[in-house]
Amino acid sequence: MLNDRSSILSLLETRRSAKPRELVGPGPTAAELERMLAIAARTPDHGKLHPWRFVIVGDDQRDAFGTLLREAVVEHDPCTTIAHHNKEDEFAHYAGQLVVVVSAPAANHKIPVWEQELSCGAAAMNLLLAAHALGYVAGWVTGWRAYSERVRAAFCEPGERIAGFVFIGEASRDLEDRPRPELSDVVRNWQP
Ligand SMILES: Cc1cc2nc3c(=O)[nH]c(=O)nc-3n(C[C@H](O)[C@H](O)[C@H](O)COP(=O)(O)O)c2cc1C
Numbered sequence: 001m002l003n004d005r006s007s008i009l010s011l012l013e014t015r016r017s018a019k020p021r022e023l024v025g026p027g028p029t030a031a032e033l034e035r036m037l038a039i040a041a042r043t044p045d046h047g048k049l050h051p052w053r054f055v056i057v058g059d060d061q062r063d064a065f066g067t068l069l070r071e072a073v074v075e076h077d078p079c080t081t082i083a084h085h086n087k088e089d090e091f092a093h094y095a096g097q098l099v100v101v102v103s104a105p106a107a108n109h110k111i112p113v114w115e116q117e118l119s120c121g122a123a124a125m126n127l128l129l130a131a132h133a134l135g136y137v138a139g140w141v142t143g144w145r146a147y148s149e150r151v152r153a154a155f156c157e158p159g160e161r162i163a164g165f166v167f168i169g170e171a172s173r174d175l176e177d178r179p180r181p182e183l184s185d186v187v188r189n190w191q192p
Pocket residue numbers: 015016017018139140141142143163164178
């Protein structure tokens with residue numbers, strides 16, 4: 001069973017994301033989302049810099065998000081067709097709650113940017129875990145949209161970047177697991 005919430009360990013051992021395009025439902029309530037974000041904000045963070053932001057895209061902002069993506073996709077690929085525009089509209093209107101996770105490292109700080117970016121990734125992961133712990137499923141995606149300057153500017157201050165679009169909703173079908181690495185492939189005993 002995936003996303004087995006019967007215990008903390010079982011959830012950690014079975015957590016599985018969903019594809020954002022396959023989510024259904026309105027997603028978490030405002031109170032649940034706030035709880036998820038509070039959990040996500042309890043993330044290891046060298047220097048107490050909280051070098052990340054969570055930008056909530058409300059239901060009433062999805063149309064504007066779609067307009068932004070349609071404008072951006074033309075810059076991304078000047079040969080876009082109506083099908084591409086429709087795809088952007090679909091992305092902007094995926095079910096559930098959308099949180100854009102932004103990496104916001106402090107520049108010229110003694111804490112290396114690399115460590116701050118690691119913290120941002122961990123914050124996004126904690127957001128996923130919190131969503132799953134509250135009985136939802138989430139999906140973290142990037143793609144060209146995360147690297148588009150136009151999209152970046154709409155969500156980020158200078159020096160910040162998009163770490164991912166996290167959609168939180170309910171699964172529309174039974175999830176299947178994906179292959180996981182053999183521990184022997186990723187674990188080593190240190191040989192001095
Ligand atoms: C930084 C980052 C970006 C990702 N971007 C995409 C993406 O654009 N499209 C996609 O299908 N999966 C993407 N993934 C993978 C999914 O979020 C997810 O991790 C993967 O489907 C495995 O899910 P699970 O291990 O959480 O079950 C990305 C993962 C990370 C960490």
